[in-house]
Amino acid sequence: MRLLNLLLGGSLLLVITLSAFESPQKEKKLVKVWETDSTLRTPESVLYDPKGDVLYVANISGKSDSLDGDGFISKVSLDGKIENIKWTTGLNAPKGMGIHKNRLYVTDVYRLVAINLSNGQAEQTWDSPDKKAFLNDVTIDKDGTVYVSDNRNNKIHRLKDSKWEVWVDGGEINNPNGLLAVGTKTLMVGSTKIGALQAMNVETKALTKLADGMANTDGIVAVKKDFIVSDWNGRLFYITADGQQQLLLDTRKEKVNAADLAYVPGKKLLVVPTFLKNKLVAYRVE
Secondary structure, eight states, X not given: OEEEEEEETTEEEEEEEOXXXXXXXXXXXXXXXXXXXXXXXXXXXXXXXXXXXXXXXXXXXXXXXXXXXXXXXXXXXXXXXXXXXXXXXXXXXXXXXXXXXXXEEEEETTEEEEEETTTOOEEEEEEOSXXXXXXXXXXXXXXXXXXXXXXXXXXXXXXXXXXXXXXXXXXXXXXXXXXXXXXXTEEEEEETTTTEEEEEETTTOOEEEXXXXXXXXXXXXXXXXXXXXXXXXXXXXXXXXXXXXXXXXXXXXXXXXXXXXXXXXXXXEEEEEOXXXXXXXXXXXX
C-alpha cells in the first residue's frame, strides 16, 4: 500500500493505491444484455454518441496496418441492431475514435481523420510526421483538445488550437494504447508494455501509476470516478479511483478478444468489440 497524489479533473487528490488485484469493497458484476450478429469486420473500437444516442464502430476489415482503404465505420443502436454497416467507407484500418462538436475523429494508421457526423464525409486529415506511425486510440477533452496514441512508437500526438504535433515522445508512457481525457488536466494512459493504467498530469507530463498487471491494455472508459480497462487478450478490469482492482470478465479460453470499449452511463451499458469474432457484446454493469 502506498500514498500518492493524483490530479483528476483539475482537483488534486490524496490517493491510497492498493496492491494489484485487490478488489473494490463492493464488487461489480457484468450481466450480458445483447450481442450483434457477426457482420462487422474486425471491430477494434466502439464509441457512444450521446447526442445521436447511437454507437459508432470502427472496423479494421483487414490487417491492422494495411493502407487498403477497406476500413469502415458502422452505426449500431443501443439494443444491438446494426443500423448502417458501412456508414463511412474508404478508411485504412480505423481504430480509436472521439467526438467533438459535429465531428468524429478516427485514426487511420498514419493519420487522423475528421468526419462530418451529418453526412459521414471526411472533412480534414492530419498526417503524422513519422512515416512508421501506428496511430491507435483517440480521446478529446471538453475544450476540444485531441490526443492520439502511437503505441508501436511510444508517442502521443496532440491536436490543439489547430496545431498538430508529437506531444510526448518516449519515456514512461510505455507504448500507450488506450487514452481517456479526464477534465482538461489529466490524461489516463493504458500502457501496453507494462500492462498498466497511468494518470498523466497534462501540464507537467508527470505520470502516476494507478493499477497494473493487465497485460495488453486497450480501451479505457470512465464509470463516474472509476474506470473500466480492457486487456485485448480478453479481460476486463474495474479500477476504482483509489486503485482497487477487480477482474470483471475473462474470455481468453474462448479466444474472444476485448478491444476498445464504450460505456453508456444512462443505461450502465458496457459495449465490448470482440475483434476477430466480428461482433459487439453488451453488458450491464451492476
